[in-house]
Amino acid sequence: MPHLESPPETRERLQQEAVAWHARLTSGAPEAADLGEFEAWRGQSPAHDQAYRRIESLWRQLELPLRADRKRRRLDEKSSRTKAWLRRSGAGLAAACAVLATALAFYPDYLFNSWADYHTRIGGRADVRLADGSLIHLNTDTALDVEMNGGERRVHLLRGEAEFEVAHDRSRPFRVQSGDTVTEALGTRFVVRYVRSAGVITLLQGRVRAAKLAPSGAFGAAVVLAPGESVTFDRRTLSEPQAADVSASSAWRRGRLIMNFVPLKQVIAEINRYRRGQIKLLDADLGEREINAAIDLGNVDAWLDALPATLPVHIRRAGPFVMIGS
Template sequence: MNDSAAKTSERLEQEAVAWHVRLTSGDISTVERARFEAWRKQSPAHDHSYRQIENLWRMMDAPVIADRQRRRKPGKTAKPAHSLRWSVGLAVAASLLLTATLGMFPDYLREPWADYSTHIGERTSIRLEDGSVAHLNTDTAFDVSWRDNERRVVLFRGEAEFEVAHDSSRPFRVQAGNTVTEALGTRFIVRYDDSAGAVTLLEGKVRTEQTKRQGTFITLHPGQRATFDAQSLSGVLAADVSAAEAWRRGRLIMNFVTLKQVVAEINRYHRGQVTLLGDTLADKEINVAIDLNNIDVWLDTLKDTLPIKIRRVGPFVFLQS
């Protein structure tokens, strides 16, 4: 199987996982089910990928159900020990396989029905209905809502740069958790991960407000940023604009940061988790300029500048000091 075929097979498997989770959630509409059937009929490969996931779930469920039924019927003869061990072993093996799959592709299951999204390592640009342009960074998902008096984007996770089309009658607002940023004819970046994030202004002006604390807001000017979490909003901070939007150019630029911070940032773009073993070099301060399309190349050359060993286990990378 060549690289292109392998990537296609991998993509279909993950789409099949997402569909199966949705179908077994107990909350799927007729329209969504029709979309699934249309997806499955696209090609024999689509159907094969879904049947594989179905079979995997059956392998996991059958031994567990059988064992529960056995234990609920005291008059029945118990399974031989070797048969039970085989059943449990089969379930564990299938469970580990599924866990590994979902661990490698968590982005396929988070907000799978968002209006716009990217997977890990993917970046794209979208022209919205109002003429605004959204540039989505890696592992990003958001919904849009157009009303007579407002244009609203709800950012579920990730990072996006917005170039806002002027419309004085309909403010353009980006909601990330409890924080809402209103554009005043502008270009800005919003990042949101694990209930915390940042707003960086590139051009124009924005007003950022904490919805849980009425009256708590700040106004940003070009070259400024603000950070926030579920409860608070920082004051105005200076921003490194070039570094903040470097991902648009396919670069990751970080200055005067620790190695562990760099590793955490790399993991946003790298599907196989990169893990730093030991804390000898974790707090070492470094500057990096990484080609986001060649992260593995940068990792391989890291040992030329730091006393570090690179260990690879399948798609996972371990850095050992």
């Protein structure tokens, strides 16, 4: 039976196709056949036309800062040969840069995740069964590589968040490396999150040992977690274990986001991990207000629509983007 796209999958596919068409039509003089094929694509449905109009709108918004940047670079440039090259290439480069910026705004995961052994897109989740029987649950925008040999099983969590259910193998330790922090399973189930060189390790069952790696590759001082504990880490530090909300830490496995007594800005930052069109807070004071949130990740817009009933906020939408102000 053929796969039936969900509405979010259809929107994402059309956005990808619209970006590709915009790049194709603005990177040079399009031929008549290209224009005919484009018009046929655009005329398939109102959704196709809307997707392309959105990309055109974003391109126009990006043009102003791009022109300012080109002007600054021209003033700074002293080489007449480079100036001549810029004059010849400027129009094409501007269009390419604008489309690239648009594409990266919507699809940063396509740039960073595609070369990993396993990866998910923004808003996606996946389950991976390894050869040893271990199971990995990948959350949104996650990428990892797997190495297995006779002496070790090692997962390199490159970005994102994953829950690990580790198969017992006394002869081969199971280790998850995130930057220079390594989590070693001692027969267990745990979650590791790693975003922008910082992260958190939460133990759900069993035991894990977390340690920093020295430049030589040797393990430094380690901490051992008990169930219901977590540690945070960054490039330099590894915290002591602390109590964790286990249910909230793994709620994404159930398609939920649960956050209690946290600033609104933190909730918005978390939601943005699951949305291509980002949510922006326009009021810094409002962002500091503590709230409780239980959000269905499959229907974030319903939570946004209900927010003015509990907080003094106004919701404004601009295409895929959402702005929250007081």
